[in-house]
Amino acid sequence: MxxxxxxxxxxxxxxxxxxxxxxxxxxxxxxxGKVTGNTQIDAQYYSEDSKLGITDSSLNYKKFGMNGFANLIYTNGNFSAGARIEGFLNPMLGFDSRFEGIGVPYWFAKYKAGDLEMTAGHFYEQFGSGLILRSWEEWTLGYDNNIYGFNAHFSPYKGVMLKGLTGVQRYFWEPYENSNRGIVRGVDGNFFLNEMFGAMNESKTRIELGGSFVSKYEKVPQITYTNEMDSLAINAGDTVLWKIKKTYQLNLPYNVGSWAARANVALGGFNLYFEYAEKGNDPNATNSYIFKKGKAMYSTLSYSQKGLGIFLASKWIDNMSYKSKLSESGNPPMLDINYLPAISKEHQYSLATLYPYATQPNGEFGFQGQIIYTIPKNSTLGGKYGTTVSFNYSMARSIEKDTIISAVTGTQAGSDGYETKFFSVGDLTFYQDFNILLEKKVSSAFKFKAAFYNQEYNKHVIEDEIFDDKDIVKANIGVLDMTWKFDARNSLRMELQGLWTEEDDGDWAALMLEYNVSPKWFFAVQDEYNYGNPTEDKQVHYYNLSFGYTQESNRISLRYGRQRDGLLCVGGVCRYVPASTGLTLTITSSF
Amino acid sequence: MKNKFSIILFVMAFLSGFWFACDKIDEPLTLTEHTEYPVINEDTNDVFFTDSVMITEKQVLLEDFTGHRCVNCPEAAFLAHEMALEYDHKLIIYAVHVGQLAEPLPGTIFSTDFRNETGTNLYNDFNLSSLGVPIGLINRQEFSGFLPLPSFIWEQAVSNEFDKPVQAKMKLKTKYFPEEGIVVVSTESEFTETLEGNYKLVVYLAEDSINAPQLNNNPEIGPDTLYNYYHRNVLRKALNTTYGEFLTPSGQVEPGIVYKKDYTFLPDQNWQLKNCRIIAYIGKQDEVFNLTEIVQVAEVGIKTN
Incomplete structure (x- = not known):
């Protein structure tokens, strides 16, 4: 018992x-623990539109497109885990058809113990300004180069942050297998001297130094070039034609490394940032298989004080496309290891975004200067509420290149491609934008913004990768944006826009009226009219009707109308959006 | 303070390792193939002579490993050539003289050396020394669990191979240029079905009807020493190495695509060119045995007048 x-x-x-x-x-x-999350659904129903040449067959009978995601993040003290579910059923127009599908392209688990933070799964990371490593995601672009692997952040001392990672990058829904793309590994150190050394604690000059190394390994493909030459041989009095055939193999590097060093110095209202990067020989589809080293420089200088801000930026890029698969190129941009910062201003008004700038990784010089000044309240020019004026100038040009042609391949492939001097500036304009924006509140019931833009857009370079000056669009754009506030809840906003150019699609005019009943409702009508299009058939009204409803953290909006084709760019990374007509439903929500 | 610096130095030294994880390429292009050949003028045939075959049906390769002092070998060779007759010459044979019994004996009637580098490679790589001659490889495919096969099971193994479907078609053409004394071999290979793996093309030259003594122990064939024995299709040379070359850079092949490869060579003065045969075959690359699973084979002569 x-x-x-x-x-x-x-x-x-x-x-x-x-x-x-x-x-x-x-x-x-x-x-x-705590669970948070957010969701966004974009759904479009497309209709046929003879004016835009859209038929069911040109839509591939995909009359309905839906892009959606949901983020779920669980946090408990030093531990967190999360996932993002994405679905493209079917992908909306302008998104690559390889996105079609539903799944979990991003999940992670992360914990922090003492000074060490470890992430396993998918993660986003950036070293410095991203010249040699940046993984990021931008939903509207359909851009996601997250890294799937391990990431460690370690802070052994005050002011010291060390990062190390290894992983493979996202490529649509394709799993990593049989070395179908490269492996990325990188380390970064950031040293904030003022925190590290007691003697500098009180110093007004704040100095931060950093350095990083990134390398990728890839099982390289075999690329061969065959040359056939004819030669005449005289044999016993007879002339015989001989062929000489030579096959060459391109010796591609399995490992491509890169390094970057950076410094940030702040004193008073000034802040200076400087970063320089180099990349080892990296023949790839973007640079036409040249064996030249890549170099990049990026620096910014800013100054601010009450009512005044000055920002200057410059960059010099040479052969810096860096992807974890060398044969990958073109659109949509995938498997980028690094990010080349854009230094053109991103605009808010639709006609000002008609000619956006896309970064040219094979070589460009860029400069940007921006001044924001607020004319004080109660002055002659400032009026009762003050007036804000901002000037912005940005430009991108070619760099000097003396082309080298390989005798074997007959192209730049297999050679260094070209010679260039560091910080040389070529004479081909890629892009230029001068703009001025005035913002003024006239009374408590009326405020307005006025803007003028003068843009120069090298269509051949930005859209077709043809490096000449045969197709440059010069456009002037004017915008007037007025808001009338009727009472605490009701307001009306009106946007008047005009774009004038002799080139491309000619002149445009746009009108938008938006009625807001805060905080829940908005209604808007908009029309963009390409009245100056040299082809009469293409003088199209791109009209849109939309309304939206907000309830707590939920927002639902519905839009019907036409979408013009063009490039959509965020941070110099662009996606082509084709023209469409139809109904768009957007739901965003968070908890 | 000292401690901090040493940590930073250590970290930086560790980090710099990543920069070295970069392959610096000094020679971007390597010459991998260099061939020179006269341009073939199809309209005139007074300068060169052409011979060609087109294979669309299943053909099988028998590699007969033999030696001129091997007493059992003539019997095996006779059996093989009888089978070839039976299969309407769709069975392609070449003889490879290897091993101790193929060694020449200087100063005797067996002073001829039929051995060559290609034969020795095959003999060593397929580990045939432990088995002795005669021994055969039939399409380099296993039969009843054996890869090298003794002659008494050749018939079943050959029949078994002929029962398999056709997986590739081949065209083989030789052109002889009497003035230059060179031979150009043109090959075309086309797969008729999707095959997994990496495929190579191998081109050999064999010389037929070489009159030289041979030992024998089969009274039906003749006396113990056959003084005027005609050695059939003796392997002489590989035109593109023992295991050939990949049909495509990766070796992966697709059906419906015609893979063309041309070879030019200068025949050895000691060979009777009119008796020489070009034997070309397509085989699958195997990690252990180099080349196995021969899917198609073709043979063509060289017209010399």
């Missing part, structure tokens, strides 16, 4: 006790 009791105790009670502790522990673990 006693023995039986022992058995009962061993077999039932002990496991129950364990189970109970487990349940208690998990309850405790769950109850002290």
């Amino acid at each position: 006693k023995k039986n009791k022992v058995i009962v105790f061993q077999c039932i009670i002990i496991p129950l006790l364990f189970l109970k502790t487990t349940i208690l522990f998990s309850q405790d673990f769950l109850s002290s």
